[in-house]
Amino acid sequence: MTALNYHHLRLFHRIAHEGSLTRAAEALHLSQSALSVQLQKLEQQLGHALFERRGKKLILTEAGRIALDYADTVFETGNELMKVLQGRPRAAQHVLRVGALTTLSRNFQLEFLRPVLGRPDVELVVRSGTMRELLAQLEMHSLDVVLATTAVRRDAGTDLHSHLIAEQPVSLVGRPGSNPEPLRFPEILRTVPVTLPSLDSEIRVAFDRVLSLAGIHPIIQAEVDDMAMLRLLAREGEGVAVVPPIVVQDELQAGVLVEHCRIPDVTERFYAIVQTRRFPNPILHDLISASVSPPRASAAER
Template identity: 55%
Template sequence: MADFNYNHLRYFWAVAQDGNLTRTAERLNVSQSALSVQIRKLEDRLGHPLFERRGRQLHLTEAGRIALDHADAIFATGDELIGTLRETGAARQAVRIGALATLSRNFQIGFLKPLLGRHDIEVILRSGSPAELLLGLQSLALDVVLTNQPPPTDALTQYIAHSLSEQPVSLIGTPQLVGKTRSVAALLDRHPVILPTLGSTLRTSFNALVDRLDIRPQIAAEVDDIAMMRLLVREGFALAVLPPIAVRDELASGMLVEADALPGITETFFAITTDRRFPNPIIRMLISNMGSDST
């Protein structure tokens, strides 16, 4: 691209970091109109608008987000040159992943595993509520959202839910508490149980199961965080309704044991994306990798 003007790209890079044309113009000691001209020339060269104005703030478009990622890499080359000669550092591609705050950490590590140890990729991992994460996906601040809750569907925002893994759900407990009994009905009749909170799909399925079995279990705790459920069940005072993947290490060590799977109850893990003209190819690779692992 012989006629590409990197000065235009540098001005865009500066504005993208500030999100405000006036502030960037003052910082660079150039006029606001001159800065606007440089941005328009870059947009004309790339064939896509890079910003959209919302009030006084400039927000990146999808093309703008991609241009920013490349600008970050391009303007890191000076540091990369110095780093290479000093045997430090290299330019890296950003991958922005959001995960439900209560999602199994073991599942998240499994999704990220192909990226671990790669020096050419920087993983930006954020956790939050479903609403926060989907907002990040819409605003292009995230490339993908990991969740165990299918997203809402409407005509305005069409999410794509990639089913990555469907895990069985079992009664989990310490060896002392479970003993030799593996019967779900017998264990629930005998011991208190730690459950997901009301409103979750897992809790709804469990309530339907115990109703069919005509059991009224003693509820020891209701918890919306799988990591906290994992810690509580290790204390040995109650059983827990969990997918075994959430306590994989404890099961392997014998600290916890798995009773029978709860019939008809599974937990599905999703990767949520949106339809983008320029999807992050790393995300596509990760989703394909999980799909091949689950078959």
């Protein structure tokens, strides 16, 4: 195998960061045709297409994303070489790009990412968005994984896979002393107001099914599609809230909230959605392999 042509790699690096052959050619003071020829030579040497055209846009392929990561490292190393004599070298890093639903529990995200936090060889990028936005970024190779509470549908037209990485119980929680009478589920919900996840939540669907079978129409004081907001309302409200304990674990440990009871037959599932790739991110593989559902400790144990 011939040695990598770093001149070609630098040209590719500029094209990728400019996102346009035209802008890169202008910045490099080259013609588009000359730049295109150099890019083709690099692709031939690597044996993979680095871009695909979508309209007027250049989109990195999976191989292109990997090549850009390495190119970033190569040229950052060149910059670091200038700093070595100043005693300020930096360790080489691998990049892990994670997408998470805007409504997903921050506590769960933290627990999932904890094994890589503080690792000097890992640069962590976390982006939030809707499911549609994040899956589009995953398919464009700008994300390595999407964290969500629903799995993607598998069919012949998709190469996305959903790994179940945790399943959490769901509880009724409230402020201490807000309900002096012993809480008997589900009867208590005939008289005590409740804060609920929104109707498009799988938790809500399962919760409504349980109450429907019991013939109970709850007094709904709020419906929230964001777990961070539900957490705040649970702290401020006079009634109870339906929430996975992991969302309010800090409040439970501090005694700001108490867990009244677990709701039978209602859980929240967390998925890591990935795309089938020829060059999977090894850090992500280790992270998903290490992810298991945490033990379901009782409120007293917490």
